[in-house]
Amino acid sequence: MSVPVLLSAGGNLGGRGAGAGAGAGAGSPSGHTSPVTATPFLSLRGLSKRLGRTQALAGISLEAHADELLVVLGPTGAGKTTLLRTIAGLEQPDAGSISMAGRDVTTLDPAARDIALVFQNFSLYPRWTVRRNLEFPLRAPGRNLPEPEIQRRIGWAAELLKIARLLDREASRLSGGEMQRVAIGRAIVRRPRLFLMDEPLTNLDAKLREALRVELVELRRALKTPMVFVTHDQAEALSMADRIVVLSEGRVLQTGTPREIYERPVSPLVALQLGQPAINLLRVRRVGGNWVAADGTPLLPAEPSGPDERLLGVRPEDIRLRVLSDAPQNQPAAATTTAASNPIADASHPAVVRVVEYIGPTTTLLCDWAGGQVHVVIPRRGTVRPGDHIIPRIQAGRAILFDPSSESTAGSPHLPSTLPSPGGSP
């Protein structure tokens, strides 16, 4: 059983904890419209860490603001967990510095940082009741919280997390979702200065993950405590983050709001990390005023000057289509949309539908088109079947043109001054 060292007493907590306690309360966040404040609370400068032969962190600089949920997104091995452990003080960086609220904490003890860490594995004491698990961090030596204050905080956390009826149950008898709620409760009763969450929803089933996503966002907002949340799940990152940091091989590829990163990824590598199904990437050449795919399919009008080869990125929901082999009444609703219209919808280069996936509000098509396979997401009322011929049309304003050589490069850490021209065409 892991003893959650970070959940035990924090150095400066006793002073501010008692008074501040439940002051913020479980109040509804409605009406609270303050934007993310610009005060950097946590600041990392050039953080590097080598683990064995791996450069786990290769010069990471980032900031988390005082009232912000910052999501660190990356695949396995990107350095996400090492980053959290370094912020927590469980790892010492080889180079770089960490400051919290303007104070350098790079060499500070984990306990003195006053950070709460929640793991993917729930790490509760299985034989203890929920109440005892929650009390544990508050009864740590040197903490000296008065008993009524301990009970008040437990009551507050239990109500907030809807676990009041579970307080006297043994932890081993809880469901996965209940355990993770208790683990989060154990982190919040301390009223730490910063939350670090290491894929806390990953081991829960899909339904529960979805519910806890929103609960965590609203909880954090009510607490007004900054949170760094690590995940490999793009839906979690998009839906929960105030800002996202995209990490790959120990480097920051891009930092921005979910919308900035989804709509204006700096590189194909970043573009591929957000969106499900993934963005379509097609190699295109400039031919007679158009961007044309490898097999000769014209896709988009091209701007008059610039490079002759690009990598065209288009999200599945930004392709409209017309069904060829079906009666007109079977046309999907999307066929009439003309926003940011692209005049090119070339009937001589139809796509063939291979797989139709119905997923409730939308339907996903996998098509053979433009010399490769392309995903198209249409509103569900479309009645497209495998084998149908369709004419896809890329919405010009939504396409992203990348430098083809950027396909394998890591990209720059921030948005470049010349954006990869979403639009890029009339």
Add this chain to the structure above:
Amino acid sequence: MSFLILDGLQKTYPDGTPAVRGIDLSIERGELIVLLGPSGCGKTTTLRMIAGLELATGGAIRMGGQDVTRLRPSRRDVGMVFQFYALYPHLTVRENIAFPLRAAGVPADQIRSRVDAVAARMELGRLLASYPKQLSGGDQQKISLARAIIRHPAVYLMDEPLGTLDADQRLAMRELIRAEQLASKVTTIYVTHDQEEAMSLADRIVVMEGGRIRQVGTPAEVYDHPADLFVAAFVGSPGMNFIPGELRPEGAGPPSFVSAEGQIAIELSRPRGDFERPTRPSPPSRASRATLGIRCEHVHEDPDGSIAGQVLTEEYLGSASNVHVASELGRLVMRTDATTTRARGARVRLRLDPDQISVFDASTEQRL
């Protein structure tokens, strides 16, 4: 007669725990059936009974007209697929695909022709002499599927085979399974707790809970016309919005629904589906407690909408947003396209699409 029939199938473990409490299901040849439900619902136990890995304690299983309830697994002509494992790096593609046949002692000439056949169907022929590390991730997945299905039994039984893959791989594998199943027409029973996987793969979904079947239907039926509150909440991401209230008779017309919170009357109209609904809700003779259900994509922002609310949280998803609204009727989730952002606390008015409303009896939780 259906190809595979489960007739009152039951499983009670020796300690008295009931896992499956009587399941009736008819599966046609070539169908892809998904057993969907939360952990502990009995879906895996049902699959294992079909495989013969668990013996039923009640009821019967008939396959192709034959009672196989007590038959040994090896005599049932079923192929169990647990996971799509990584390929053996030191074996060629051909050797990888052939592996299960070789392990089963199939003669070499048969192995060769069967690998050739599956490779041709899945367009892998040109890769047979390659090693996995020379191939793209997509080709590697195709090969692992080819290996999983090379035995070509009468029924594939798949138990959460995509569980260990990451999201992109899951999606790609899902599409491969669907394309391959359509091409090969092998009856397939697939178990998952992931409703999106179920919706995208299934010809028909069997929603299970507590060892019982809650609903059997096409993905559209289960999604649009859930049989009860459990199905309505479990299927869909997020599940349906629920509004507690009262159903009141209105003479000959459709009954009216009045919400418990806010006492707001909501217009109901007869649902129009792609199919005829088996039963029409009969107008109640007196007011009765009911729960109204509506999917987030049928909640619309409308300045003339009858429901007032304030934005709590916006979940941006890239291609769409789920906006959580604290409304007069309680919390509602509305799906919008992601082109605009709503400030937290912003006041909005909402309208519910009357054609898309489901009504459930509050006490039986059944659809009305």
